[in-house]
Amino acid sequence: MQKFTRTLRGSVAAAALLAVIGASAAHAGGFALREQSAYGQGMSFAGVAAGGSLSSMFWNPATLSAVMGFQSETVATYIAPTSDVRITTPGVLAQSQGDVGENAILPSSYYGYRLNDHIVLGLGINAPFGLATKYPLNSALRGTVVPPGVNIAFAGTTEVFTMSANPAIAYQFNEYITVALGAVLQYADVRLTDQFLPGLGVSALDGADDFAFGLTAGIQVKPMEGTEIGLGYRSRINHEIDGPLRTAAGTFQVKGDGFNTPDTVTLGIRQRITDAFRLTAGVEWANWSHFKAVDLTGAPVPVSLGFNYNDSWFFALGGEYDFNEALTVRAGVARELAPIDDANRSFRLPDNDRWWLSAGASYKATERFSFDVGYSYIFADDTNILTAAAGGPAANSIFGGTSDADVHVFTAALKMKFGGPRHEAPVMANY
Numbered sequence: 001m002q003k004f005t006r007t008l009r010g011s012v013a014a015a016a017l018l019a020v021i022g023a024s025a026a027h028a029g030g031f032a033l034r035e036q037s038a039y040g041q042g043m044s045f046a047g048v049a050a051g052g053s054l055s056s057m058f059w060n061p062a063t064l065s066a067v068m069g070f071q072s073e074t075v076a077t078y079i080a081p082t083s084d085v086r087i088t089t090p091g092v093l094a095q096s097q098g099d100v101g102e103n104a105i106l107p108s109s110y111y112g113y114r115l116n117d118h119i120v121l122g123l124g125i126n127a128p129f130g131l132a133t134k135y136p137l138n139s140a141l142r143g144t145v146v147p148p149g150v151n152i153a154f155a156g157t158t159e160v161f162t163m164s165a166n167p168a169i170a171y172q173f174n175e176y177i178t179v180a181l182g183a184v185l186q187y188a189d190v191r192l193t194d195q196f197l198p199g200l201g202v203s204a205l206d207g208a209d210d211f212a213f214g215l216t217a218g219i220q221v222k223p224m225e226g227t228e229i230g231l232g233y234r235s236r237i238n239h240e241i242d243g244p245l246r247t248a249a250g251t252f253q254v255k256g257d258g259f260n261t262p263d264t265v266t267l268g269i270r271q272r273i274t275d276a277f278r279l280t281a282g283v284e285w286a287n288w289s290h291f292k293a294v295d296l297t298g299a300p301v302p303v304s305l306g307f308n309y310n311d312s313w314f315f316a317l318g319g320e321y322d323f324n325e326a327l328t329v330r331a332g333v334a335r336e337l338a339p340i341d342d343a344n345r346s347f348r349l350p351d352n353d354r355w356w357l358s359a360g361a362s363y364k365a366t367e368r369f370s371f372d373v374g375y376s377y378i379f380a381d382d383t384n385i386l387t388a389a390a391g392g393p394a395a396n397s398i399f400g401g402t403s404d405a406d407v408h409v410f411t412a413a414l415k416m417k418f419g420g421p422r423h424e425a426p427v428m429a430n431y
Contacts, residue, residue: 030262030288030309030339030351031131031160035077036108038413041374042360043318043332047280049268050230051220053372054110054415057122059266059284060218060232061168061180064120067112070418077106077411083133084404085350085385087140097139101405102132118173122182124166128234129188129261131160133348141347142194143202144398153202154399155347156194162261163187166216176222184214188239190259192305192348199301201248208243208256226272236263236290245299254298256305262312263287276322280332284314288339309339316356328362342386350403352383370415378407 035041037055040048049060054073056063081101108126115121134157135141141155168182193204218232239259245252266284273279288309296303318332334356340349360374385401 030286030291030312031129031349032262032286033106033128033130034314035079035106035409035411036075036126036128038075038077038360038372038374038411039362041077041376041409041411042330042358042362042372043280043320044316044334044356044358044376045284045314046282046316046318046332046334047268047270049218049232049266049282049284050228050270050280051268052270052280053413054112054122055108055124055413056230056268057110057112057168057180057182058108058124058126058128058166059234060220060230060268061122061166061182061216062170062178062218062220062232063230064112064122064168064170064180065172065178065220067114067120067122068417070113071111071416073110073413073415075108075110075411075413077108077409079104079106079407079409081407082405083350085135085347085401086403087399087401089399089401097135097141097401100133100135101407102134104130104132106130118171120170120172122166122168122170122180124168125164126166127161127163128186129160129162131158131349133158135194135347141399151202152196153194154196156204157191158193158348159189159191161189168216178220180216180218180220182216184216184234184237185211186214186237186239186261187211188241188259188261190241190243195305197247197299197301197303199249200245200299200303203245203247205241205243205245205254205256205296208241208254210239210241210259212237212239214261228268228270230266230268232266232268234264236287237261241294245296245303247299249300252299254296254303256294256296258292258294260290262290278320280316280318280320282314282316286312286314286339288312291339308344310341310344312339313337318358326364329359330361331359333357342384345383345385347385347399347401350383350385350401350405352380352403352405354378354380354405368417372411372413372415374409374411376407376409378409380405 036058039053051063083101085097111123143153164186170180172178189209214235214237220230241256245254264286268282291309294305316334320330340351358376364370383403
């Protein structure tokens with residue numbers, strides 16, 4: 001147990017260090033970051049809620065059922081988005097905005113420890129939400145004088161950063177059914193610059209942050225040998241952000257209700273077709289429709305930042321093939337329906353529906369050490385930013401635009417196993 005504690009302490013410290021250097025990039029539905037598993041990345045996350053890797057606990061903590069002894073998984077993901085934005089409104093000189101997406105290093109780590117035949121403890125550390133877009137300093141979106149001589153702005157730098165700790169406990173009734181429950185402690189930090197607010201002028205919400213709590217739950221069912229079905233839930237987390245609002249009229253300490261991350265429900269299936277080949281599939285629903293507006297108090301006038309998101313869906317199909325005992329390859333495709341459409345799309349987040357194409361592999365170096373790698377190419381549908389939704393009433397008659405977006409995602413994971421209780425746990429598979 002002392003060895004377990006030392007290993008866990010060192011791994012958590014490494015994850016925290018990665019978090020310090022990590023950035024945020026938006027390209028999943030809304031500002032969610034799906035890239036929490038190199039194993040899942042290689043199949044476009046098809047079937048990830050059914051199991052297959054320790055990192056599956058992010059979607060379904062009941063997948064901890066496969067843990068034997070103590071196991072860890074450390075994941076590092078490099079996200080390289082490209083979002084070429086162009087203002088299409090006639091008469092605007094600075095039409096091409098260039099690439100407004102920001103590259104990111106996204107860390108996550110997972111730990112599992114089997115306490116006895118029925119109870120497994122887990123811990124996940126990750127950044128489940130993030131956003132970073134930045135327009136050039138000479139962009140018309142950062143400040144435009146309109147009649148009667150008022151300087152207004154619609155988009156400058158937009159950043160959302162989160163970090164979560166997710167302890168969980170799984171109870172394995174037998175080799176067929178496991179249930180699990182976990183808590184989520186989440187930190188969020190928000191920065192919005194160059195935002196025109198009526199009565200306050202060009203403003204910036206800089207460094208507003210909050211800690212809040214949520215929960216995770218899940219069930220894993222193995223109705224027959226070779227079949228795994230998982231259903232996982234992550235709760236909505238309601239953040240009350242608190243920080244300085246810098247305006248032309250002065251700086252005010254404001255609080256904002258309504259910065260809510262969504263509930264998500266994920267269904268995954270893993271089906272063994274032959275001894276070497278497994279087919280995977282998954283569906284995820286995210287309750288983004290609760291993310292309507294952030295209402296700020298503490299300023300001289302009421303401030304409301306409107307978003308009005310819709311619910312989103314994610315459909316994935318994949319498979320993996322064992323070349324031999326050491327090497328497994330996998331691939332997958334997914335279709336994601338974004339929570340943002342023509343009615344609520346803005347220059348800050350020109351999001352749209354997208355396709356995922358992914359491939360990956362696992363290599364088992366020794367009984368204790370193995371590696372996962374994954375790659376995804378993500379491309380969005382043709383995207384229009386309509387003047388009716390480009391930034392609120394003041395922008396309705398000024399700017400429209402287009403966005404051409406794609407993303408390259410590279411991820412790798414190190415998995416380690418260590419000794420634990422000497423018993424045969426009632427499980428059918430081991431990571």
